[in-house]
Amino acid sequence: MIEEKKVTSEKIVLIGVVTQHQDEEQSNEYLNELEFLTLTAGGVAVKRFTQKLEIPNPKTFIGTGKLDEVKQYMEANNIETAIFDDELSASQLRNIEKVLDCKVLDRTSLILDIFARRAQTSYARTQVELAQCQYLLPRLTRLWTHLERQKGGIGLRGPGETEIETDRRIIRDKITLLKKKLKVIDKQMAVQRKNRGKMVRVALVGYTNVGKSTLMNVVSKSDVFAENKLFATLDTTVRKVVIKNIPFLLTDTVGFIRKLPTQLVESFKSTLDEVREADLLLHIVDISHPNFEEHIASVNKILDEIKSANKPTIMVFNKIDVYQHETIDSDDLVTKKTKEHYTLAEWEKTWMNKLDNNCLFISALNKENLENFKEKVFKEVKKIHITRFPYNDFLYEEYKEID
Numbered sequence: 001m002i003e004e005k006k007v008t009s010e011k012i013v014l015i016g017v018v019t020q021h022q023d024e025e026q027s028n029e030y031l032n033e034l035e036f037l038t039l040t041a042g043g044v045a046v047k048r049f050t051q052k053l054e055i056p057n058p059k060t061f062i063g064t065g066k067l068d069e070v071k072q073y074m075e076a077n078n079i080e081t082a083i084f085d086d087e088l089s090a091s092q093l094r095n096i097e098k099v100l101d102c103k104v105l106d107r108t109s110l111i112l113d114i115f116a117r118r119a120q121t122s123y124a125r126t127q128v129e130l131a132q133c134q135y136l137l138p139r140l141t142r143l144w145t146h147l148e149r150q151k152g153g154i155g156l157r158g159p160g161e162t163e164i165e166t167d168r169r170i171i172r173d174k175i176t177l178l179k180k181k182l183k184v185i186d187k188q189m190a191v192q193r194k195n196r197g198k199m200v201r202v203a204l205v206g207y208t209n210v211g212k213s214t215l216m217n218v219v220s221k222s223d224v225f226a227e228n229k230l231f232a233t234l235d236t237t238v239r240k241v242v243i244k245n246i247p248f249l250l251t252d253t254v255g256f257i258r259k260l261p262t263q264l265v266e267s268f269k270s271t272l273d274e275v276r277e278a279d280l281l282l283h284i285v286d287i288s289h290p291n292f293e294e295h296i297a298s299v300n301k302i303l304d305e306i307k308s309a310n311k312p313t314i315m316v317f318n319k320i321d322v323y324q325h326e327t328i329d330s331d332d333l334v335t336k337k338t339k340e341h342y343t344l345a346e347w348e349k350t351w352m353n354k355l356d357n358n359c360l361f362i363s364a365l366n367k368e369n370l371e372n373f374k375e376k377v378f379k380e381v382k383k384i385h386i387t388r389f390p391y392n393d394f395l396y397e398e399y400k401e402i403d
């Protein structure tokens with residue numbers, strides 16, 4: 001007999017700080033993202049707590065009064081997990097756990113958890129495990145406090161300390177081992193990339209869930225896993241694509257996110273090498289997302305960190321099929337026009353206009369404007385291809401594609 005399993009999602013409260021530089025809407029968007037991350041990790045956010053603070057409280061992230069309020073709510077509603085919208089330091093974690101007496105997660109551990117669930121290959125798993133160990137190491141002091149709190153007393157200090165030291169050693173050894181393992185894989189990957197020869201390399205980059213894999217699938221007729229969840233893709237996929245008469249390699253890779261944990265950037269180094277070694281970047285943006293401009297900034301920041309900010313780039317604004325803007329009635333003289341009111345045509349006239357024509361609007365899902373997209377990619381790839389294969393000009397005799 002098969003035992004029936006009751007599937008209940010973990011109930012969770014979300015906690016964020018609203019700083020001076022944010023307006024209400026923005027911090028709301030941040031918490032929406034945290035909620036989406038929570039959902040992707042298999043939890044259900046049932047309540048949000050926010051507090052206006054200049055900077056997060058160095059001891060407890062939010063003020064102690066607010067923390068008590070959270071505690072009361074959690075106790076009253078039987079909730080055992082709290083997630084904070086930022087990385088917490090070891091001491092913050094300790095202090096908060098002391099008050100809330102429940103499972104406390106931060107943005108980083110949540111993202112690491114999602115990555116761990118999503119990792120398919122041993123390569124991705126190794127990279128995530130390394131990031132997790134690096135996150136854990138400085139936070140191991142927590143165990144010590146638990147012991148101290150439970151038993152106290154002088155006599156117990158010894159064993160507690162030893163235990164922690166042992167744990168630390170185990171984690172350090174594991175880090176060394178994982179790094180070694182990654183080095184071996186890195187070498188193999190580098191060889192693989194070299195073997196691909198001089199072919200032009202194009203990489204899809206962008207915020208998570210913007211439609212990179214979907215676009216990859218329609219362009220290369222491949223079948224990469226795409227899903228309306230965050231970080232659907234962790235492993236890199238490379239496909240040979242031919243547009244007109246030029247072949248090139250198209251890479252789909254892991255999506256970026258605001259405040260991507262540094263441990264992850266570091267351990268995903270070789271996955272990101274695909275981006276670093278690309279000749280051309282296609283920066284995909286979900287223009288239907290209210291925060292898309294900030295997403296672009298987050299992606300650019302990470303590109304800068306991996307020294308890839310100055311590569312030739314085509315900005316591809318995706319999901320135009322679901323783009324919506326607010327409207328102002330013609331007799332409404334009070335409402336001021338803001339970005340929320342822009343039509344796509346109006347957006348095109350903003351800073352996008354300065355992108356040297358290297359920007360376009362598509363829908364990967366509905367295959368809208370894909371011909372234009374291919375044309376633009378073709379032009380850019382051709383520029384690079386010519387420098388690489390100067391005698392190969394017979395390739396450019398264009399012929400009509402026969403469907």
Ligand SMILES: Nc1nc2c(ncn2[C@@H]2O[C@H](COP(=O)(O)OP(=O)(O)OP(=O)(O)O)[C@@H](O)[C@H]2O)c(=O)[nH]1
Pocket residue numbers: 206207208209210211212213214215225226227228229230231232233234253254255256318319320321322362363364365366
């Ligand atoms: N409406 C609409 N949805 C789209 C479009 N392109 C992709 N999507 C949807 O957006 C979701 C995410 O798509 P993916 O292709 O997995 O996005 P991704 O950028 O690869 O995401 P990660 O791998 O998680 O970083 C899926 O549910 C897609 O069906 C589009 O043009 N319009």
Ligand SMILES: [Mg+2]
Pocket residue numbers: 212213214225226232233253
């Ligand atoms: Mg993807």
